Amino acid sequence: MSGNHTPSTxxxxxxxxxKAESPILSVRNLRIEFESTGxxxxxxxxVSFDLRKGKTLGMVGExxxxxxxxxxxxxxLIQPPGKITGGEINYRGADxxxxxxxxxxxxxxxxxxxxxxxxxxxxxxxxxIGFQISEAVMLRHGKDKKESRGIAVEMLTRVGIPDAEKRYxxxxxxxSGGMRQRVMIxxxxxxxxxxxxxxxxxTALDVTIQAQxxxxxxxxxxxxxxxxxxxxxxxxxxxxxADDIAIMYAGEIVESGTVSQIFNAPxxxxxxGLFEAIPRxxxxxxRLRTIPxxxxxxxxxxxxxxxxxxxxxxxxxxxxxxxxxVEKNSHLVRCVRA
Amino acid sequence: MSGRQGYWQSVWREFKKNRLARAGLxxxxxxFLIAFMAPLxxxxxxxxxxxxEKVFFPLFFEYPEFKDIDFRSERVPGFxxxxxxxxxxxxxxxxxxxxxxxxxxxxxxxxxxxxxxARMIYGARVSILVGFIAVFMYVLIGIIIGALAxxxxxxxxMLISRFIEIVICFPTFxxxxxxxxxxxxxxxxxxVVIGLxxxxxxxxxxxxxxxxxxxxxxxxxSRALGARDSHIIxxxxxxxxxxxxxxxxxxGIASTILIESSLSFLGFGVQPPTPxxxxxxxxxxxxxxxxxxxxxIPGFAIFITITAYNLVGEGFQDAINPRSFRGNT
Ligand SMILES: Nc1ncnc2c1ncn2[C@@H]1O[C@H](COP(=O)(O)OP(=O)(O)O)[C@@H](O)[C@H]1O
Ligand SMILES: [Mg+2]
Numbered sequence: 001m002s003g004n005h006t007p008s009t010x011x012x013x014x015x016x017x018x019k020a021e022s023p024i025l026s027v028r029n030l031r032i033e034f035e036s037t038g039x040x041x042x043x044x045x046x047v048s049f050d051l052r053k054g055k056t057l058g059m060v061g062e063x064x065x066x067x068x069x070x071x072x073x074x075x076x077l078i079q080p081p082g083k084i085t086g087g088e089i090n091y092r093g094a095d096x097x098x099x100x101x102x103x104x105x106x107x108x109x110x111x112x113x114x115x116x117x118x119x120x121x122x123x124x125x126x127x128x129i130g131f132q133i134s135e136a137v138m139l140r141h142g143k144d145k146k147e148s149r150g151i152a153v154e155m156l157t158r159v160g161i162p163d164a165e166k167r168y169x170x171x172x173x174x175x176s177g178g179m180r181q182r183v184m185i186x187x188x189x190x191x192x193x194x195x196x197x198x199x200x201x202x203t204a205l206d207v208t209i210q211a212q213x214x215x216x217x218x219x220x221x222x223x224x225x226x227x228x229x230x231x232x233x234x235x236x237x238x239x240x241x242a243d244d245i246a247i248m249y250a251g252e253i254v255e256s257g258t259v260s261q262i263f264n265a266p267x268x269x270x271x272x273g274l275f276e277a278i279p280r281x282x283x284x285x286x287r288l289r290t291i292p293x294x295x296x297x298x299x300x301x302x303x304x305x306x307x308x309x310x311x312x313x314x315x316x317x318x319x320x321x322x323x324x325x326v327e328k329n330s331h332l333v334r335c336v337r338a
Numbered sequence: 339m340s341g342r343q344g345y346w347q348s349v350w351r352e353f354k355k356n357r358l359a360r361a362g363l364x365x366x367x368x369x370f371l372i373a374f375m376a377p378l379x380x381x382x383x384x385x386x387x388x389x390x391e392k393v394f395f396p397l398f399f400e401y402p403e404f405k406d407i408d409f410r411s412e413r414v415p416g417f418x419x420x421x422x423x424x425x426x427x428x429x430x431x432x433x434x435x436x437x438x439x440x441x442x443x444x445x446x447x448x449x450x451x452x453x454x455x456a457r458m459i460y461g462a463r464v465s466i467l468v469g470f471i472a473v474f475m476y477v478l479i480g481i482i483i484g485a486l487a488x489x490x491x492x493x494x495x496m497l498i499s500r501f502i503e504i505v506i507c508f509p510t511f512x513x514x515x516x517x518x519x520x521x522x523x524x525x526x527x528x529x530v531v532i533g534l535x536x537x538x539x540x541x542x543x544x545x546x547x548x549x550x551x552x553x554x555x556x557x558x559x560s561r562a563l564g565a566r567d568s569h570i571i572x573x574x575x576x577x578x579x580x581x582x583x584x585x586x587x588x589x590g591i592a593s594t595i596l597i598e599s600s601l602s603f604l605g606f607g608v609q610p611p612t613p614x615x616x617x618x619x620x621x622x623x624x625x626x627x628x629x630x631x632x633x634x635i636p637g638f639a640i641f642i643t644i645t646a647y648n649l650v651g652e653g654f655q656d657a658i659n660p661r662s663f664r665g666n667t
Binding site for chain 2: 075124
């Protein structure tokens with residue numbers, strides 16, 4: 001371990017940001033475990049990050065890295081056999097993990113809203129989309145049917161659904177994936193939340209639709225001065241949308257900083273690997289470079305670096321001790337060889 | 339992308355494409371009509387009776403002057419318009435005992451001279467009554483128990499699942515037979531006993547659906563919006579679990595009708611003079627070698643009814659599955 005850096009397993013926040021305006025959401029040492037037939041999966045181990053007010057934090061990592069469960073835990077939506085076993089989630093001066101369930105329920109949707117990866121199944125197939133948006137409006141504002149219908153149509157128009165009056169009476173299966181995701185966005189924004197968590201909002205969509213949805217999210221965010229946690233497995237997506245980036249691997253943050261810091265000087269071999277996996281124009285999907293190997297599911301606390309088996313820069317020292325997240329070149333990275 | 343139709347509307351559209359299921363549904367509707375209109379189809383009083391320039395409607399109203407009068411008798415003069423089966427289900431025509439189908443008795447008579455057609459028509463009432471009320475009861479029980487287990491999981495589910503397994507271990511038919519022997523056979527006890535014992539299948543289905551649906555993203559999405567448990571169960575989970583329940587309930591009606599027939603056949607079901615197809619069949623045993631109509635007609639009615647419900651059930655099953663949001667549409 002190189003000695004000139006102070007190990008910091010606590011705050012994963014670059015100092016210059018900690019001094020500025022305090023973050024709207026601040027996650028500290030979050031731990032999530034899944035109990036399954038005898039074994040415990042340590043899905044998230046000591047994750048810390050800050051979401052700045054009015055900014056977007058892009059959380060990037062391959063499938064299975066623990067991004068979704070991290071996002072779910074912000075609203076305490078982890079279902080058994082999953083369990084949050086430690087940490088803090090501070091929102092407006094209170095720790096969500098220590099609130100009583102009714103208070104958490106009051107935050108859901110109203111203060112912190114969420115959209116999900118699969119717009120195909122995020123809407124209830126047996127109700128019209130209008131019904132579902134109005135329901136969300138009523139649930140949050142206690143408005144009557146007629147009023148909430150008006151707001152719902154307004155929201156549908158705002159998220160770019162043409163002919164909203166007519167679409168109000170459509171069923172989910174009558175809409176394309178992109179349209180459904182727009183509806184999901186409308187539902188999530190119905191109560192004007194201050195934070196939007198978007199868990200891979202474009203992963204299930206075509207590339208052109210992806211760009212439209214991201215544009216929409218960015219515009220609304222700017223318009224409302226909303227903060228956004230944007231989760232994706234594609235570094236390419238966060239380049240234009242995020243202000244900060246946290247790279248996640250196997251339940252840990254392995255690198256974090258501003259977009260320019262990460263894009264100009266990626267240090268962790270995993271981050272570098274993700275950059276190489278961004279599809280380039282003219283490159284066919286078949287020739288896409290991926291990082292060899294798979295994200296491990298950890299059933300025991302790892303000894304050394306979890307990325308070791310897949311790392312192109314690995315050395316014996318990587319296996320000796322847990323690797324701390326430390327500041328190097330003005331942003332945080334979890335690698336002794338960076 | 340085209341058109342506007344609800345989930346159930348599209349299920350219905352799929353259902354209609356299935357010819358056998360459609361035929362089954364027609365048979366079921368026909369039986370409903372018969373059962374509902376039984377007193378109008380089989381009755382020993384005429385719809386209209388005209389005598390001395392006066393018009394009466396004996397089938398619809400009671401007239402003190404016609405009390406105990408047999409309108410069919412030659413000795414009652416005037417114009418009479420009778421229902422297609424001018425007999426009640428319980429009167430004896432002692433002139434024709436065990437007589438084969440004829441113009442006078444379209445389906446023949448039984449050993450007490452009762453008109454078989456009238457008894458078959460009223461028997462349809464019993465089978466529908468038992469089928470629907472008993473199944474409605476156990477569907478309700480099954481939904482509640484299955485929903486509790488499926489939504490809450492954990493020890494509640496453990497407890498309920500063990501209980502279901504215990505109930506399933508009893509051979510249902512003999513359980514019903516035993517209870518009926520204790521409480522005494524009657525139409526009501528048949529319905530209640532089937533209703534109280536038949537819920538395990540529905541409970542299992544609902545439990546399974548809940549396990550599946552509560553993991554679905556729209557349930558998570560609703561929870562993420564701050565919806566309450568009760569709201570999520572009633573608005574989101576139940577409507578989506580209803581389709582397989584409907585399928586199972588349709589099959590359930592078929593098997594309930596069969597159970598009722600079997601119970602009545604064994605003398606543990608509906609008690610005379612209320613006619614039940616199973617009971618009619620049972621009475622026919624002594625005359626089987628010559629009175630073919632007494633066996634064939636109720637047997638065939640039971641067979642057709644069961645088949646019709648099963649076809650409808652299968653039709654629903656097929657209609658629900660391809661359209662299901664679980665597949666990729
Ligand atoms: N329902 C579950 N049961 C058991 N383990 C789970 C469950 N959900 C998630 N996990 C564990 O958590 C890890 C992270 O999952 P997830 O957050 O969904 O990953 P990501 O969103 O980054 O693709 C998985 O690799 C798995 O080990
Ligand atoms: Mg995920």
